[in-house]
Amino acid sequence: MALPQLKQDATDARLAALEMPAGGWPEAARKDALERVKSMGLPSGRDEYWKYTRPDTLVQPDAPKAALLETDEPLVFDKVDRLKIVFVDGVFDPEASDDLAMEHVSIDRLADAPDIHWAKDLYGVLETRGQTPVQRPLATLNTAFATDGVLIHVTGKAPKPISLIYRHDSEASDAILHHVIKVDGGAELTLLENGPAAARFNKCMEVEIANGGIFHHVRAQGRDHERRAATAIFTRLGEESVFKSFTLTANGVLTRNECVIELTGDNAVAHVAGACVGDGDFHHDDTVFITHDALNCESRQVFKKVLRNGATGVFQGKILVKEGAQKTDGYQISQSLLLDEDSQFLAKPELEIYADDVACSHGSTSGAIDEEGLFYLRSRGIEEGPATDLLTIAFLAEAVMEIEDEALQEEINGRVESWLTRRRG
């Protein structure tokens, strides 16, 4: 079927501005992805799935400029013992990165991976699965054109987290990175990500977790006010495996974080959580799709957004329980704290259930700061500003508590606190 003319033109223009990296094992997957993008077309504001978030700046041929943030503040996770992998505007920085070697883990880069590679069976595979029933063309574009990324194979319990650090150094950079992570049975990895990455960042991450595997993901996006990002995580979980992902977003003019989770083995657990703090020209979109396709699996979605000065928050979250996925336990909550009347929160929670013995609950709320609580704190001597901050951090707590590691929880809370303090001036 032919695409609408505007979509066709926008897609052609974007594709014309890109060059597919040549050769190697990913080539077949890249070519396949290119054909899929051509037939889907890139997102437009008319697409139902982009109703609340305008995709035009994510699709246009060149990245809109984003000024670099000048700050002396230390980076998040600085105190965490981790293996660092640094990308500057999407380009691997070997000087700043650690040696890519660690016990129980093999790490390669997409751009220079050996010819025959385990990732061949995964690259673009989970992304392709995640296109049904909802199309995610930006992720497909990523599969076709990603210039680099990391390929991580975890065979045992990783001794420390792997930390992907994305630095932004050029005002008009346009980065496309694609990571593939394979967690073997009984293996365990914590992956950290932070940094603005580029003026515009398209990132796709495919995570395959075998029976009994554990994957923790903690991400802090933000800093540069004008940066744009479209990210997607595609994960598939085997029996009794665990996937837990948390994202903090502070600043950034536009962020769309998609997370597509498939629970395919019995007794698997998937948690995805997000906390965002937005002030002014800030648009943040969490789009989640969780498919329960096995017995007795648990999924949790916990999203909290603090918005002010006209900031916008979006949540689209779906739980699909397939026929036969009995004893599913699904929970979804999305809440916003609106610190003024100019800010808005748009939520679309969805449940689609074809099994008859399941427990699924969902809720979505928008509210202002609790005046009673504020007075209580002030009556004990805490000034209005710090009292509001305390209540704000408390509001985000349910999402932040989804991070299992307490040291990482503290890193994230510290980040939120300094953001709030800075905003008070």
Next chain:
Amino acid sequence: MLEIKNLHVNLEEEDKQILKGVDLTVEAGKVHAIMGPNGSGKSTLSYVLSGKDGYEVVEGSATLDGEDILDMEPEERAAAGIFLAFQYPVEIPGVGNMTFLRTAVNAQRKARGEEEMSATDFLKEIRAKAKELKIDAEMLKRPVNVGFSGGEKKRNEILQMAMLEPKMCILDETDSGLDVDAMKLVADGVNALRDAGRGFLVITHYQRLLDHIKPDVVHIMADGRIIKTGGPELALEVENNGYADILAEVA
């Protein structure tokens, strides 16, 4: 210490007069009790003194050690030495009790230009004070008042009072929702804080609390005014005969 003169207060939203000329002086070292029927304005008085929104002072004044408190923000009043033990302590999910108290103690110290309390000193002090009020470590860690029983909430108010060491303590129906044992525990906590430099204003419906916290002066409040003032015997009179006699006598 606390001097209230001819205080007239309206509800902001309804333009309704609640306090119609309250005169009251609480001296340092003294415990004053205010009793009165429902709707007489007792709780309003406590909120106006602590700075809650929604009330408009139409006339009169309130000073603490000669300083006008009605123009101050709630946190400034706290730093000046006013403390309100809430009738309904507020639950604050997500804020740990300990974090809350430490933030409050240090905010007040900072406002008064004093040095902040170190983490170790704070811990030592709060543990000792919590123990006296039979507040266990678990309760200190939990979010402020969340999942606390009625009695636990009131004990937590007294713990805050003990840590903040205010000059002027206002207790708004601290006895409500307490059984006899819990009331005794709370009263012991309050009595331990009685001090020559500290004033108390104890608002209550019942004489019962005053068996445990012995007042120096008892006021009867009705329809936004203090209509009668006397010694502890006045509380007994109310207990035995209700308010009807006193109301009739004044009318």
